[in-house]
Amino acid sequence: MIDDKAYSLSKIELLSDLSSTELAELAFDFQWENYGVGAEIIKQGQAEHSFYILIKGKVDVMIRKEGQRVRRVRSIESGGSFGEFSLLDGKPAATTILCQEECSVLMLDAEGFARMLLRWPWLYQRFIGKLTQNLNEANLILSEAKYKEVLRSALQLTQYKDKFYGLWGGPRTTAEIERKLEEFSQAKGHILLTGERGTGRQMMAWYIHQRQALTEAPFVVVDGRRFDQQWRDLILESDNQENPSSIYNSNLFDIAEGGTLFIREINLLSPHTQLKLAQAINFQKNKCIVIGSLNSEPDDLDRVIIPELRKCFAHTYEIAPLRKRKRDIPILAQGFLEKLAKKNQRNVPVLSQEATQLLLSHHYQQGNVSELIQVIERSFHISEQDVIGLEQIFFGPTAEQNGHTINLLGWPTLKGLLMKGSLIGWLRRSVATMFIALVLLLLFRPEVAVSTKVFALVWGLWWPALALISPFLGRLWCTVCPFSTIMDFVQRRIHKNHPIPQVIIKYDYLIFSILFLTIFWVEVITDMRFNPGYTAILLISIQACAIFIAILFPRHTWCRHFCPLGGFIGTASVGAMLEVRADTSVCLNKCTTFECYVGTKSVSGCPMSQHLPYLDNNLDCKLCFNCVRNCPNGSVQVNLRLVGREVWHLVRVNQGFVVFIGVMLGILVPLNYFGAFQTKELSDAWKAWFTLFYWGSGFIGGIVAWIIAKPFKTKSASLRVKLIFALTPLVLAGHIIYQVAYIPGIRSLFFAVVYKTQAGLEMYNISAAFLAYSIVSVFGLVLTGITIALVLLRTKIKRSSQSTT
Ligand code: SF4
Ligand code: SF4
Ligand code: SF4
Known part of the structure; x- marks a missing residue:
């Protein structure tokens, strides 16, 4: 057998430098051992063991780390050796040697191993070289095993x-x-x-x-x-x-x-x-x-x-899909709310009938039940009351950025000012103080208001300025509006917080239209522009209504659903060059707290109940910049954009506003042409005819617009709705023309054009009012024409691209 052993050892690379005599000498100390499949030749942690040379078969080197499964580090084939390292360092075996096949090994006990090293010390070097190589391989394998362990734990989710x-x-x-x-x-x-x-x-x-x-x-x-x-x-x-x-x-x-x-x-x-x-x-x-x-x-x-x-x-x-089983929607929605309420330890909110109808009208093509879950979770987290109404339901695609914009918040000074909010607060307080002073002046010292031209400026400058500024800068007036500041001041102290009746939300365009018609009519009939007392009463009435609504309902319900002035400048600002929007990718991927809507401890949430990722038009954004201050993710942007572009991109707009636009257009005829028949003192007959024509044309305008635009049941604005919104420049031009006549001194202002003829210098006078009418009319007509053309063009492109896909 000694010959056998020496012969087997002669094939081992580790011992290849030994002569036949030396091999025979060494073989003397080795013993043959045989193991079956699955046998453990060395166990991990075993204190005493031997050195082995595998002559036949295959073994696996296995390792178990705390809390993990046994892992194979590598395999050893015939000709390899094992056990030497723990013999060298005197520590228990670091791995288990497991037979994968029937194995024959030559075993050298610890004493024999020591003798071998004394006899052939260069073997140390061989072992150290092998150890280094094994360690490198083991490291690679272990790091791969670690990676897989991570994968395993990442994948084995049981929660x-x-x-x-x-x-x-x-x-x-x-x-x-x-x-x-x-x-x-x-x-x-x-x-x-x-x-x-x-x-x-x-x-x-x-x-x-x-x-x-x-x-x-x-x-x-x-x-x-x-x-x-x-x-x-x-x-x-x-x-x-x-x-x-x-x-x-x-x-x-x-x-x-x-x-x-x-x-x-x-x-x-x-x-x-x-x-x-x-x-x-x-x-x-x-x-x-x-x-x-x-x-x-x-x-x-x-x-x-x-x-x-x-x-x-x-x-x-x-x-x-959910759209094929819509009967499930109310049950699912209420079920989600119950589970959310339980998890968050809150009362279970109920969905209002209108909110349920809105949920039923949607097709959920983006994400079926998951989409419904998102809508319900969002409405649950942003609702402050136990009834979830239309204002808390946001769905469909989030707002898209249309075309190139410049984010003004990239300018650090402006960003700092808006984030701090102190400048806006100061401006609001100043305007509110001036407003109170004006009302007191009109009430108690009207003659001073008239003689100092303050009164004339209110009607002659403020109104036309609003109509002129809003199409360019949006609802910037609302940023500092005193009605809003005073209403907010009262609301912070007295607040009933009743849910807004759904009928108000649904038909707010009718409220705007009727209030707008009423205020204009009262103004004309009472000749209010020449009466400081009536003007003061009008301002106080508007303020009282705003306060009353603010006490009853949450946030700035007055501004969102009632204020005719807000309706007017909101419509004008749809195409404005200033917008507040969010980076929807940040909102969708990063935000779970919705501060833009719910607010923070120091700044209230959006007064207009807007959830920024879904805000895609200016109509209901009153530029208060609360969202800029509240958003913890820096998602909100204040953008400069191309004037008018929003009209041909309208999606989620309050489509009922077409009625309001129709009303505003309708009353332009009596407003602008009845003046010609007006005597200095308004006669009863004139008032009666004006009233008839005014309300008649207002109603006809609203109804015609409604008939043209209907049915506005779809979530996104139809072509007809966009076409009516495209008339906004014309409507505004008409109102500016009406207001221009009241600018103090404009009727007595003329521009002279002097030109030279053979007979000498000739002069041609142009009335400032006529010039203003002409410029505004041309602008109104041209802008309306361009907007209509772009709406039609864009719709055509969209339809043809849809038909090709
Ligand atoms: S909507 Fe009306 S009350 Fe509100 S801020 Fe604008 S103008 Fe003022
Ligand atoms: S704007 Fe800010 S707070 Fe609002 S949803 Fe987006 S990330 Fe959230
Ligand atoms: S919070 Fe933002 S979205 Fe809401 S009204 Fe103010 S500026 Fe517009």
Whole structure:
């Protein structure tokens, strides 16, 4: 046998420098040992063991780290050795040596090992070289193993029960899904779930898993979109192609062993990976249930999945999109609210009838039930009351940025001023003080107001200035409006906070229209522009109404749903060059707290109940800049943009405003042409005829606009709605022309054009009022023409691009 041993040792590279005599000498101390498959030659932590040279067979070097599974570090084939390192450092064995095959080894005990090193000290060097090489390899393998361990823990999520609401819909849908779940829990074989995005395929997979597997079994979710890059190599890896029983111990099936492997959008795997997955599923047999999901019609499956993979799935089930089972929407929505209320320890809010109708009218094509969940979660978090109304329901696509804009907040000084808010606060207080002083002056010293021209300036400058400024700078007047400042001051002290009646929200355009008509009519009929007392009463009445509404209802309900002045400048500002908008990607990916809507401790939320990612027009943004101060994510922008562009991009606008535009257009005829028949003292007959024509044309204007624009049931503005909004420049021009006549001194102002003729200098006088009328008319007509043309052009382009896709 000594010859045998010496012969075997002669083939070992480690001992290749020994002569035959030396090998014979060394072989004397070695003993033969044989081990079967699965035997452990050395155990990790074993204090005493020997040095081994593997002559035949194959062993695995296994390691177990605390709290982790046993992991294979590497394999040793015949000719390799093991046990030397712990003999060298005198510590217990760091790894386990496990036989993968029948093994024959030559064993040298610790004493013999020491003698060998004394006899041939250069062997130290060989061992140290080998140790270094092994350490490098082990490091690589261990870091790969660590990576896979991280993957494993990332994938083995079992807290899905908290992720899903567990609601399917109404009794009919719930019964059907329950029946399917029961069927799948009894059935054998893998499952394909089809359905649109957000229909609840993953939730269904989770509940199938719950019913089929043990509670602690892994539920591993991987995404088909990244499968090829991330997981392909983890489907099935064999160390040894000749021996497929040796499976790499970190493949996906190992990780999901005993549980479920859920592959989302399985059709997005490349055909090659699909084939590999099919082989892996067949090879791994029943190691875990595989559930694939995809957005496809059941009849279309053979087109998007290769036959080999298709055959792996014994069952297929299609989950219907939410728009095909709308009866489920109210039940689901209320169910989500109940669960949210329980989780947040709040009263369960209820959805108002109008809010429910709004939810029912939506098609949820973006995300089905997931989209509904987002809408409900958002409404729950932003609602301050137990009734969720129209104002808390935001859905559909978020606002899109149209064209190039310049964010003025990129200018640090302006940003600092707006963030601090002290300048705006100071301006508001100053304007409010001036307003109170003006009202007192008009009431108690009207003669001073008239003689100092203050009174004339109010009517002659303020009104025309509003009409002129708003189309360019938006609702900048609202930033400092004294009605709002005083109303806010009172509201902070007395506040009933009743929910806004839905009828007000739904028909606010009628409120604006009627109040606007009334105020203008009273103003003309009472000749208020020449009467300081009446003017003071009008201002006090508006302020009293604003305060009354502010005490009753939340936020600035007056500004959003009542104020005719706000309605006028809001409409004018739709095409303005100044806008407040949010970076929707930041809002959607970063924000869970919605401070722009709910506010912070120091600054109240949006007074107009706007949720910034959904704000896409100027109509209801009163430029208070609260959102700039409140947003913790720096998402809000104050942009400069092209004038008028918003009109041809209108989407989520209050479409009822077409009635208001029609009313404003209608009254221009009596306002601008009845003056010609006016005597110094307004006669009763004139008043009667004016009243008739004024209200008649106002109503006709509103009704015609309504008939043209209807039905405005869609969420996004139709072409007709946009065309009526495109008339805004004309409406404004008409109102400016009316106001220009009241600018103090304008009727007696003339511009002279002097030109030279053969007879000498000739002079041509142009009245300032006529010049103003002409300029404003031309501007109004040209801008309206351009806007209408652009609306039509853009719609045509959009339609043709839709028809080609
Ligand atoms: S909507 Fe009316 S009350 Fe409100 S800030 Fe604007 S002008 Fe003032
Ligand atoms: S604007 Fe700011 S607070 Fe509002 S949703 Fe976007 S990130 Fe959130
Ligand atoms: S908070 Fe923002 S969105 Fe709301 S009104 Fe003020 S500026 Fe406009």
